[in-house]
Amino acid sequence: MLDANMTQQLKGYLANIKQPIELVASLGDDAKSRELGELLDEIAALSDLIDVVRADDDKRRPSFMIRRKGTDIGVRFAGIPMGHEFTSLVLALLQVGGHPSKTAQDLIEQIKDIEGDYEFETYFSLSCQNCPDVVQALNLMSVLNPNIKHTAIDGALFKDEVDGRKVMAVPTVFLNGEQFASGRMDLEQIVAKIDTGAEAKAAEKIAKKDPFDVLIVGGGPAGAASAVYTARKGLRVGVAAERFGGQVLDTMGIENFISVPYTEGPKLAAQLEEHVKENDVDIMNLQKAEKLIPAAEEGGLHEVKLANGASLKARTIILSTGARWRQMGVPGEDEYRNKGVAYCPHCDGPLFKGKRVAVIGGGNSGVEAAIDLAGIVAHVTLIEFDSDLRADAVLQRKLASLPNVKIITSALTTKVRGDGDKVTGLTYKDRNHDTEHDVDLEGIFVQIGLVPNTEWLKESVALSPRGEIEIDARGETSQPGIFAAGDCTIVPYKQIVIAMGAGSTAGLSAFDYLIRLPTAEVSEAA
Structure with a gap:
């Protein structure tokens, strides 16, 4: 199952396991069960801390549980997690084996404190680039909290089950037997969905933040570029985004990103977020902007009101809200979304x-x-x-x-x-x-194009007839101190590399604007 290169890489990763684990298999007499058995044996051969146990105790076959020995801590895969899910398999082996997650400590503590019993089931496709985020998030939750269980199921392998549950899109998540969510979700989104007090806590935390020098609304390629360029100027920078990475997360193969012959959207989005975090930027995820109130006078504070009731203020704003798939707008489309x-x-x-x-x-x-x-x-x-x-x-x-x-x-x-x-x-x-x-x-x-995410800006900045933000060559909007970049603007050719360049331009323009204000009070390093 594993080629020489994958075997060598996996062996290196498994050296980080700290506690013994067992791969508890439920197999049948079919070809896929034989494939899974071969894969599990190959994995176990790479570490003295891994054993294979044949139990046949699960109704889904082939399936297996990765379990920490002597405990009920573990995750289950129904199917053979290769393709996009191979990373999910590797992370599950490490985390069940005691290797710590890089997730923010406050989010880890929030997961550990969740009360109640949660039995999650996620249907995935091996070709789905969005599924691993959901699978990995729920796997980590089940490792951190004994009240949470998770099974990741290859929908293509369990077709009767998919048809019976009317699953027509992946990832689709069931919680305690009822459909919980469909589509890409990250760890923060899932936790917020089951932790009913999370939104109020986030709003309270945001309300206490001091004004930023630069507030970027949107976390796609344009927003990430703006954040890096402004933070490197020594400015105090914040990013408010519904999901960091934006539409890039929904992109499969990327073959025209100059100097990188091939990458995939989720991988690029993760790299963007990592780069931004390295520059001491305050990233606020799961934040939907609902209203922009420009400053009353030049040099004053602009305000962005969020859906959770909190507000953020900044001396300059960079709008990089991107775009979304255009819908047909015909009868039946909404009714049958994710149902065909x-x-x-x-x-x-x-x-x-x-x-x-x-x-x-x-x-x-x-x-x-x-x-x-x-x-x-x-x-x-x-x-x-x-x-x-x-x-x-x-x-x-x-x-x-x-x-x-x-x-x-x-x-x-x-x-x-x-x-x-x-x-x-x-x-x-x-x-x-x-x-x-x-x-x-x-x-x-x-597949009929894009619509800019600008409805909330109609009374704040000038928009084109298509709803795109009107900007000049420097990324300036109709309001002093407010800039824009990326797919939400009138700039032609909605491409990742173009959005990054536009974001860099907007960031440099925001810095130039600030240093030219006669009474500007930017950060000391500026």
Whole structure:
């Protein structure tokens, strides 16, 4: 199962285990059970502190529990955690084996103090880049708190269970038998969801913060770049973000980030956050901005009101709130979201193996999605509003070569159809003949561009007709001392590398603004 390179790396990691653990296996007579048994034996051979125990005590087979010997501390995997989940497996081995987590100590203590009994089950896909965050968060919680249990389940391997529970998107989490959440969540978000007093505590903590020299709203590539550049100038910098990393977290392969031939969104997001933290920036996650109140006079304090009732003040603001997937806005879309309507083909595609799906959108993202899905599903129907596809020629040629893809142009999707539980088809209008047609299918992947996250700014700064923040070449908005960068602005070409450059520009402009204020009281190091 493990190649020579993986074996060598894993052996190095397992040297950090401090307490003996056992891999308690439940196996059948099938090929996947034999694969899992082979993997567990290979892992155990790499450390004297690891033993394999055959128990066959779990209904899901193949599955195994990583358990600290002599205790009930452990985590369970149903399936073979390779692919994106191999990192989850490694971390689980280390944490159950007593290696400390790098998670902030206050969050660790918060997890340990959670009361009540929690039985979590997470359905994941080996091709899902968002699933490991959820799996790793719940695994760590189950190691830290004996009242919390977690099983990570490969949805593709336990298809009957997935169908029975109507799981049509990953990651999907069940808590004590009831659906708890669907989609990417990090550790802080999960803890906040079950710790009912977490939001009030966070608001109280934020309310006590002194004004910042620079407050950055949004934690994507633009916000991260702004934070690094301003902090390195010696300014007091804060970042308020709903989720650090932004839309990068939902991105699979990144192959056009100059000097890095290939990386993946979650990995890049983690590196961005690590770099920002190295520069002594106050990162405030899970914070949704609801209102911006510009300073009454130049040089005064701007205020950002948050959804939890707290406010943050700063001498300058950098808006880097990014964008989100554009929705079709048709009947049935909201009703069947995560019940057949999806936005991430890499994450959810494997759940539609052997089924018929549609991709909405003929740009690069839509055509790439159709190509990827064609290798998994029975048939793909690509629907494009314009008379021609807009994707790069090389992608169009690849798409046209696939036998199980149908392309429909000059078509407007008008309705998502379903049976109350899941998607059963869609309706589209032929724009050339003004006729409507039904397509029977089980999944719809929407890939029609982005919408800027700027609705909360309508009364604060000038926006374009598309809702993008209007800025000049220096990243300045219509309000003195307020800057913006990234996908939420009028800057064309929504790309990671462009957002980073724009964030750097905005950060330098904010610094330049501060040092030119006649009465500015920036940090001593500035």
